[in-house]
Amino acid sequence: MRHxxxxxxxxxxxxAAMEPILAKPVRAALLEWLEEIWAKAELEEVGLNARMRxxxxxxxxxxxTTLAHHLAARLGLPLLIVRPxxxxxxxxxxxxxxxxxxxxxxxxxxxxxxxxxxEFDSIAAKRMGSGVNETIEQDHNVTINALLAAMDRFExxxxxxxxxxxxxxxxxxxxxxxxxxxxxxxPHERQRIVERYIAPFVIPKAALAALAHSLxxxxxxxxxxxxxxxxxxxxxxxxxxxxxxxxxxxxRVIATVKPHPDIGLPRLWSLGLKDKAVPQFPWPLxxxxxxxxxxxxxxxxxxxxxLRRGRSA
Amino acid sequence: xxxxxxxxxxxxxxxxxxxxAFIERIERIRDQKKQLAxxxxxxxxxxxxTGFDNKTIRNVLRRRAAKPADVEEAExxxxxxxxxxxxxxxxxxxxxxxxxxVDLAARDEVIEAFKQLVPTEGEIIVKIGxxxxxxxxxxxxxxxAEDIIEKPTAASKPASAVTSRPKRDVPDVDRLGARALxxxxxxxxxxxxxxxxxxxxxxxxxxxxxxxxxxxxxxxGPEDD
Numbered sequence: 058m059r060h061x062x063x064x065x066x067x068x069x070x071x072x073a074a075m076e077p078i079l080a081k082p083v084r085a086a087l088l089e090w091l092e093e094i095w096a097k098a099e100l101e102e103v104g105l106n107a108r109m110r111x112x113x114x115x116x117x118x119x120x121x122t123t124l125a126h127h128l129a130a131r132l133g134l135p136l137l138i139v140r141p142x143x144x145x146x147x148x149x150x151x152x153x154x155x156x157x158x159x160x161x162x163x164x165x166x167x168x169x170x171x172x173x174x175x176e177f178d179s180i181a182a183k184r185m186g187s188g189v190n191e192t193i194e195q196d197h198n199v200t201i202n203a204l205l206a207a208m209d210r211f212e213x214x215x216x217x218x219x220x221x222x223x224x225x226x227x228x229x230x231x232x233x234x235x236x237x238x239x240x241x242x243x244p245h246e247r248q249r250i251v252e253r254y255i256a257p258f259v260i261p262k263a264a265l266a267a268l269a270h271s272l273x274x275x276x277x278x279x280x281x282x283x284x285x286x287x288x289x290x291x292x293x294x295x296x297x298x299x300x301x302x303x304x305x306x307x308x309r310v311i312a313t314v315k316p317h318p319d320i321g322l323p324r325l326w327s328l329g330l331k332d333k334a335v336p337q338f339p340w341p342l343x344x345x346x347x348x349x350x351x352x353x354x355x356x357x358x359x360x361x362x363x364l365r366r367g368r369s370a
Numbered sequence: 371x372x373x374x375x376x377x378x379x380x381x382x383x384x385x386x387x388x389x390x391a392f393i394e395r396i397e398r399i400r401d402q403k404k405q406l407a408x409x410x411x412x413x414x415x416x417x418x419x420t421g422f423d424n425k426t427i428r429n430v431l432r433r434r435a436a437k438p439a440d441v442e443e444a445e446x447x448x449x450x451x452x453x454x455x456x457x458x459x460x461x462x463x464x465x466x467x468x469x470x471x472v473d474l475a476a477r478d479e480v481i482e483a484f485k486q487l488v489p490t491e492g493e494i495i496v497k498i499g500x501x502x503x504x505x506x507x508x509x510x511x512x513x514x515a516e517d518i519i520e521k522p523t524a525a526s527k528p529a530s531a532v533t534s535r536p537k538r539d540v541p542d543v544d545r546l547g548a549r550a551l552x553x554x555x556x557x558x559x560x561x562x563x564x565x566x567x568x569x570x571x572x573x574x575x576x577x578x579x580x581x582x583x584x585x586x587x588x589x590x591g592p593e594d595d
Contacts, residue, residue, distance in 0.1 A: 071563055071565075072563065072564070074561075074563045076561070076562075076589075076590055076591045077590055077591075078590075078591055079590060084588050084590050085588075087588075087590070088588045088589075088590075091578075092575075095572075095574075095575035095578075127563070127590070130563035131562065131563060131565075131578060131589065132569055132574075133565060133567065133568055133569035133574055134569050168568075168569065169569065249591055
């Protein structure tokens with residue numbers, strides 16, 4: 058059955074949530090927030106309110122939406138992902154009206170809704186007064202003012218995510234009680250992301266660590282894309298008659314999956330097949346760790362670089 | 371001219387001269403008419419060059435020349451005939467209804483026309499123009515009309531939202547039991563979000579806590595080594 062709020066974007070139920078993969082300080086902050094929400098009654102006794110609003114900033118593909126969904130699922134609430142184009146309307150004043158309508162509808166629901174604004178900078182960009190296009194600027198300012206007023210009367214959970222935190226209006230930003238920056242994953246998170254997306258295949262621990270090291274500065278979305286391309290090659294490659302040795306497959310994958318030029322090139326991409334994670338990458342991939350040969354070269358000596366001076370390799 | 375003059379002069383009678391004067395006056399007027407017709411043609415040519423449709427302009431000229439009452443009568447007759455043979459695009463009544471929002475007199479006319487259509491049991495609500503009108507018959511059978519002031523409908527909670535989420539079976543346990551359920555869920559490899567307690571149930575956090583305790587993590591995957 059269609060949820061009435063789906064006029065503003067998809068509504069996700071708690072049972073479809075995934076675990077977010079996050080760095081330690083962020084995880085601690087989030088767990089603290091969850092505990093705080095659950096301790097609402099005790100906080101009220103000492104005259105405090107539980108914080109209800111958070112804004113996540115960080116580069117694209119770092120799992121902000123996954124995180125919001127996980128939080129909503131931990132609390133047991135449906136998550137409404139508000140789509141910016143449902144708020145920004147083509148007519149004068151209609152955007153402000155849509156903001157008011159959204160908050161009124163959410164408030165009228167019998168159970169709370171976890172309100173999630175994705176790409177928040179497109180809704181809550183700074184108010185403008187350049188005078189270059191006064192009508193549009195005024196309409197935008199009216200929308201932001203409506204948003205501020207709506208946020209002040211709203212008593213539920215609001216989470217917003219944006220790539221460009223600096224573009225969000227200051228007054229809107231101030232109304233979020235928690236501001237969390239979600240950065241690119243660290244080495245440990247990268248290992249976990251590879252594990253998740255390479256499944257059902259598994260990679261031995263040493264090779265996994267080497268791969269995670271070579272994937273430094275990669276976003277979760279890029280790592281996911283890399284893993285999925287490898288799996289796709291395993292399925293499609295033999296049918297297409299491509300060479301299926303390790304180097305050929307990895308070369309094809311890194312040729313078709315590339316990070317955004319501004320994010321920085323992980324080592325696997327800059328070195329290509331010369332990267333030391335490549336010879337350690339188990340091939341063919343197995344679904345069980347026990348299936349890999351025991352005498353697989355261990356990474357302990359992996360850093361030895363053969364001398365090439367005076368000799369053509 | 372010299373030839374005619376010659377004959378007229380040649381007769382040398384008074385009536386001949388008077389007649390000649392009349393004829394010459396008519397000839398002059400005809401010349402002028404010819405000249406004016408030429409001028410009119412020029413004006414039409416000019417308007418056509420500007421991009422106007424001369425056929426329509428002639429139509430307008432004809433209408434302006436005619437008496438207003440005659441125009442109205444001719445139009446209503448035309449409407450009537452067209453309607454009779456099924457060619458009318460818009461009946462006069464509907465046209466008047468269309469004018470209702472701009473013309474108060476038209477509005478009154480429409481209301482009067484509709485009054486004749488009001489059934490004995492039942493009513494007509496006309497909602498064209500700014501203000502809807504309700505037409506009904508009072509107890510004496512006389513048609514009456516009154517404006518309807520629309521009241522905003524009271525906001526009602528959508529019923530579908532309540533039913534949109536299937537109610538889950540909530541286990542009948544106390545807080546400690548919920549904690550144990552969470553631990554069991556972890557051992558059975560169920561995700562932490564499989565919590566069966568609703569959001570406002572204090573057992574929800576116990577389940578969550580039990581799961582975290584059993585796994586030794588914060589529920590967001592394994593910790594750093």
